[in-house]
Amino acid sequence: MGDTVTEVHDLDPQVFLEEVHSFEFWFEAVRGYLDGLEHGHRPETPEAEFTEGERERLVTVLCHYCIGETAALEGAGGLIQIAPNRAGKVFLSTQAVDEGRHLEVLLHRLRELGVAEPEAEIERRGSRSLLEFKRRLGELVRSRDWVAAIFAQNVVLESMEFASFHIHMQRADPRTKEMLAAIVKDERRHIGFGENELGRRLKEAPYARERLRAVRDELDGLVMRSFEETMDAIGTPRSERSELGRQYHSAVERLGFAR
């Protein structure tokens, strides 16, 4: 692809897919918003002054996020092995790098907040629903169930993270807000990859919808409980939680297996 593009929408569909799934595209995209950041935020961004209660709640939320990102990192790494084509494997390698970065900046943020041993803190404060989701996602990946695993990882988990981070950003302290803003930009690619991959699979094999409906029925409860636990810890009023799940439910509706 040259340096000048007269009309991007004239690209051949196959050329478009090869371009957006490429490592080259990913590298140029992330450089646009990660250049100048250190550990996920600009070095000059001041630390907020927290009350002890605010700090405690933020540490709990970040511990939840660490579990979600660990699940996403392990999931993306495992999905590379079972992706049905090489372009998908290349894309998932970029996603694995994204998830590794997310986990690293979250752990660093915990240390900035005075958490001496983040691993132990995550163990102590971790959301049970998220841990159960992580366990189930691992099973789906290990069983090489591509459509179920990509649905759980790139539609369910990524949508949940996208919505949580987006809502949290509205109230977050400056450093956490910058860190989440960059993560959300990565999540957009992951969500799109998952929905489009599933959409193409379902066109070829509509019977897979029943399998996905069963996975959705199993995971819905865990997803919504995780949402609620995180929103409680952030302190988001119930009246402001309507965006929660919108992305997830819209995707499921577009893919044709809404309730």
Next chain:
Amino acid sequence: MSGGEPLLEDEIREDRPRQRFVLDDQGFDEVPKKYRRFYRRWRGPEDTLGPNEALCPVCRIVVRSTRELRPGDRVYCMACMTRLEIVRSDAGHLEAHVVY
């Protein structure tokens, strides 16, 4: 409206030539630089889309074209890697639907 500068003031009738637009970079930094002018952030329900713009239903980014969009057009959202088709809604508005 923030679709860009129209080059021609044609009527927005589907049997007439399409309006053309010069796109400027509006700071959308989630795609490589050479593609940035084709996208911008959505500013919420009060944001008015130009005749060359469509909202991606997957990731809520505004997709921009150098041409006025019409039903049946195919456009790409590079932010979430989605192919979209422009359709006219029951209410008469242009909408982007996902093409898998």
